[in-house]
Amino acid sequence: MTDAPLIWLLAGEASGDVLGSRLMTALRKQKPDIRFAGVGGPRMTEAGLVSLFPMKDLAIMGLVEILPRIRSLSRRLDEAVAHIEALRPDLVVTIDSPGFSLRLLRRIAPLRIPRVQYVAPQVWAWREHRVRKFPGLWEKLLVLLPFEETFFQKHGLDAHFVGHPVLQSEADTGNAQRFRRQHGLSDSAPVLILMPGSRRSEAPRLLPVFGAMLVLLKKRMPEIVPVIPVSPVVADTVRKATARWPVSPLIVTETTEKHDAFAAASAALTKSGTSTLELALAGVPMAVTYRVNPITAAIARRLIRVPYVAMVNLLAKKALVPELLQEDCRADKLAQTVVQLMTDPQLQARQKEGFATLLTGLHAPGTAAPADAAATEILTLLKGKAADPASLHSDGCLPPEA
Incomplete structure (x- = not known):
């Protein structure tokens, strides 16, 4: 047995894989003994994650395009839930892929494990009414765009702008x-x-x-x-x-x-x-x-x-x-x-x-890099859970289906 905290991560597409790998590095910098499990791509694998199944199984976009894959996505969702139930991690972080992530967060709510959604669902762009279904899905929402913090807080959700990860991409350093x-x-x-x-x-x-x-x-x-x-x-x-x-x-x-x-x-x-x-x-x-x-x-x-x-x-x-x-x-x-x-x-x-x-305008307040700011928010939640495990919502607070 070990007292080192275990964080279960999910990334569903290439950009999320990059975010996940940077987040893992930032978390290790602040807490070297931290452990990881979950689903990710090649970048998160390089950072030490053993993915439960290939991330490419989740990389689907479009309302019609997803229909032929519903059954396989449902199986992957069951696998992820079972994995979390077996491991009982200290915290779950889902990155992007809201179609899959939000269903996973809802399914694991009875486990009373703190949950973080990293990258906000873009309900400000379309289907804004869906925001009413978000309370109870996560304990903290980390957003990448400055206006998102105000938008979600207006709807009573605990949102924190951590800066946009593109600022760490080094896309401007090419030769x-x-x-x-x-x-x-x-x-x-x-x-x-x-x-x-x-x-x-x-x-x-x-x-x-x-x-x-x-x-x-x-x-x-x-x-x-x-x-x-x-x-x-x-x-x-x-x-x-x-x-x-x-x-x-x-x-x-x-x-x-x-x-x-x-x-x-x-x-x-x-x-x-x-x-x-x-x-x-x-x-x-x-x-x-x-x-x-x-x-x-x-x-x-x-x-x-x-x-x-x-x-x-x-x-x-x-x-x-x-x-x-x-x-x-x-x-x-x-x-x-x-x-x-x-x-x-x-x-x-x-x-x-x-x-x-x-x-x-994509820099978060302060001097921390986006991944470091996100890691700080996650570890703060983790410490709060350890101090007061009863602070998580009860099973009766689940939101309706999104």
């Missing part, structure tokens, strides 16, 4: 010359970053239109070099999908090489999400594009309550970068946008100035 030397590229070859997403269910929707776009771009920019940074989870999917492209892309799975590619890039096309903030930190002019199942899109359009999809636009409170979504996610429009991003100095300067402004 352009190293990338060009490594791949034998001339100094003048235009590098285009293509980021189709980290989930196996989303990348196949963007890759065909990216391939068709490159046919058009090749005519105007014969030396163009497409680079696709992806997580190892979808690397094979991307290789197969791009095998017949007219321009063979460079597929990058290693973080340092991805940042080197950012430094060498003239422009980027990316799905919405954390990738926009990484590119902003690196100062890469970009456009956001996305395509999902038409039924999913139709439902989403009725529910979304924010004016923009791109995180950089939401934070800037204006259309800082173009958004080419659904019907506008076409090869000709994407090619035209890329040419403009690569050749218009005023557009480039406008975006970079906007990026610098919005990134300053």
Whole structure:
């Protein structure tokens, strides 16, 4: 037996895996004897986690896309609950993946184990009414965006802004010359970053239109070099999908090489999400594009309550970068946008100035790095539980199904 605390972690996608690995490092820095169990990807595995099952089993997005996977996701949920019941960890931390995480948090409520949700469900963007179902799901919510703290506190939830992890990503530290030397590229070859997403269910929707776009771009920019940074989870999917492209892309799975590619890039096309903030930190002019199942899109359009999809636009409170979504996610429009991003100095300067402004607002109060701030909040909850285990809600306080 050991008195060392055990924290059970769940990450459901590539960005959560990165957050989880940094959180594990930060927790160990503050409490060296801490132990971990749960579900994560390659980054958390490198940090010492033995994953209960492959994280890729949870990396699904879309209202329609998830339907064929409901049964397997249900089995994985049962496995996770059984694992927590058997281990009885001192605390459970769920990272992103709200569709899975919130169900897990509800299922383990009777165990009276402190629970933390790291990364808020984006109910401020759509289906805000769901926030009424959150009380009782966790003891603490750690949020990444400054306005989220006020939003959730307004609804009576204990939310803490810990800063955005992109600030620790080192996305702005890449070496352009190293990338060009490594791949034998001339100094003048235009590098285009293509980021189709980290989930196996989303990348196949963007890759065909990216391939068709490159046919058009090749005519105007014969030396163009497409680079696709992806997580190892979808690397094979991307290789197969791009095998017949007219321009063979460079597929990058290693973080340092991805940042080197950012430094060498003239422009980027990316799905919405954390990738926009990484590119902003690196100062890469970009456009956001996305395509999902038409039924999913139709439902989403009725529910979304924010004016923009791109995180950089939401934070800037204006259309800082173009958004080419659904019907506008076409090869000709994407090619035209890329040419403009690569050749218009005023557009480039406008975006970079906007990026610098919005990134300053992502620092949490104080000087702690985001992962360190999150670790402090988690350990504070852990200490409070040890001092007063009766402080957790009773079984009768469970919220209704979300």
